[in-house]
Amino acid sequence: MKNMMLWFLLACIWAATFPAIKIGIQTMQPMTLVAHRMIIAALVLLAFIVYKRIPLHTSISIWLHGIAIGLTGNVIPFFLISWGETTVDSSVAAVLMGLTPIVTVFLASLLFADEPLTGRKVAGLSLGISGLLILVGVGVFSEAGQHVPGLLAIAMAAVFYALNTLYVRKFVHQGGIMLAFVACLAGALITSPVAIAVDKEQFFQMPSLSALLALLYLGVIATALATFVYLYLIPKIGAGRMSQINFLIPVLGAFFGVVLLNETLDANLIIALITVIGAVYLVNREKG
Template structure:
């Protein structure tokens, strides 16, 4: 006997739940394209410095560069609605980092290019990984030397001597300008080591720390520049545009590109841009500025890059992308602000062993909210969440 199915007329039928489509996002450019753009921007930075110093004093070039770079990061902070970091100690460490990684090397390169060609400045910049390895062997106990890396260090410095024409007694070389460029390259790894010791794991996003760091460097130059320079008589268009491009593109936008690459490909791949910078700087200086080269310059540059590459052998196993929040790249492109890598989705909390899930977690940009999830450690093997255990029982079981 069939049973009639009746419905309650007083109960309204449930309307179908409307489905909302996720907001449309433009696909990101392939990382190889961004890698090439970053190489071009940093390679042309030395040409822009040279053009800028033709109309302004070196400190003025550096101040303008930092000012426009800070403006780009300030805009990014506003769009992402991120705040600057808090804490007196954090700002104190950032002030030191701003001096070592921005104010000092940017100024040294600007003064160096008063007397040396931009091509030589770009090649000197490529020695930063060599200085970084030499210093890390002394200052960082976890960085152990290997025969290959030590050989790369020696080969790199042989390349430096080749570029400088040591067998000719450095004939025709501007010693002061070259020394300033090499000191600028040395300043970067000193700053990297300081940052690793003081700011790694601070919990702030890389955008927040980088914005604060550039802001402090700009304030440092705002104090120093009036003491050593006078107001320029005019504003030559060419040098002014070079400074704007140097700051907005070579410092601000390039930093955003760099950390996007680090988050996607890891620091080892992202830092490979260092080896393209002197090549592009040389091509730009020769073709656009009419700078001349002797045979020893390109030959020595190749030797420098080969040595720098050998010093990086094995570093990729120690610094995987997103290993921990706030980790800093050991060696990276020199002519750029250095700040923490973007945090991962699953990171072991301080004081607790790192779980395999945390170690192998894929990186996510610090600008994107993390998806809600239940930590793996709090799940039962069946997949259900574990029941909460009172604190005193946990203490007894430990």
Template sequence: MRNQIQSYLLLTTLAAIWGGSFLFIKIALGSVTPITIAAGRIGLAALLLYMILRWKGLSLPAMGKHWIYIVAVAMLGNVLPFSLISFGEQHIDSSLAAVLMATIPLFTILIAHFMTSDEKMTAEKTLGVLIGFLGIVILIGPSTLLDLGKQTLAQLMVACGALCYSVTGILSRKLSKLPKLQCAAAILLVASAVIVPASVLLDQPWALKPDPSALISIGILGLLATAVAQLILLKVLDLRNASFLSLNNYLIPLFGVFWGVVFLFERPAPNTGIAFLVILLGVFVSQSGFMRFLRPAANA
């Protein structure tokens, strides 16, 4: 019972932290460029996790085929989504970006069909994915999708970030046998080796004039939302399993909207709430919840 309570508290804390990352990205964008935000976040997190690793007397994973997946996860789980979400939030509210993260389970189902041998599409999964993507159309707006203005492209960028996270979730299974902390540190170090030079070449960060709120936000994103959150994630996995951790997919958008409304005074459009519910319905149906819900009634 104690472990159950602890795991739920940690899961909620993790969702609150990750949901808040959209808020801090939005604040940092006031005076810092997207790639530099991603570079600062990943660089700080990599440094902190590597220091913890050395303090514990541990080392990075030995060289081997698994490093292919470490590099892939570094790119698809950190470099690309952190950059895409930051670019997207230049033109959309942080709360809207958070809602788009609810699509991760739907993308995962779709991609798993092609990348795995034991998670093929079923009728329920197909229906759920179709319902979920209808929610995305409602969220972005059918007419807006055809227009492809800045807001639409920004939302599509954030959706691509969610897609990256989905692919990462599947690829991460190839790393399940590696020690988790060493693996996490290796992934962030590889990601920082890519994104920091990219920031130097493309943004010339020394020429930027970040205000204090941007610097604090990047610090929070790196140390809390990436490094500490990773440690909490590892603790949750020690107490429960990956299925339990996936509940975060439903909590993060809620916290993201809450923080945006409270601290940035954002006012989500009416279609945002409707779209979120439709996306969640799609996830529910795709995970066979729909048939389980109907069976008792059918048997009554």
């Protein structure tokens, strides 16, 4: 019971990142938001490492893998989502993130011999693409066409999350908290110079209260704390049960966007949400 409550809490934490990002980018550049998020998360993880007296002089492979994970799992998708949400509702972004497990299954079938592209997976992939087209296709032919680049950016973030998952599966077999710290540290070191170049004054000034709270949530809760919970749950409930969190995140993300930010839950979004959840069900059922 405790583990399932933590599992649901983790789904809520990750789903709430979308409205938090939306709040943050109201007064901050997307790259500045990402850089500060990475800095905060790295500091929290470092504090935990020091407290637990975990040695920092770890193997070179952890550092190299951490950099790769920091790029594919943090820097690039975080920026794409943040930039995309400058024109797209957070609830829509959450639904689009439901594409991640679908893309993961498709790419895995191309890269791994033990992950064949079966009929059920093809059906799930097709259904997932349909959900994307429901959100993007309507906008292309309407006054909402200016939102299409943001929608595609968020969809690309889902692709990078999928690539990150496959990279970890293929190459990473150890690391835990230390690997998470290196990934966040690499993300901070990569994004900070870019953020300073884009807007040096904003990078060093105190953000507004709402942006500060969003930053603290994203860095401390959604990145650092979520890492602890994730690493705790994996051996407790298994990877299969953990993967089912992908059903909840789009639903909760859309719910939080509507409730917290008063976003509109229109027919297209509802249909896309149902379509994406159906697609996730198809690709996950094949594993079971």
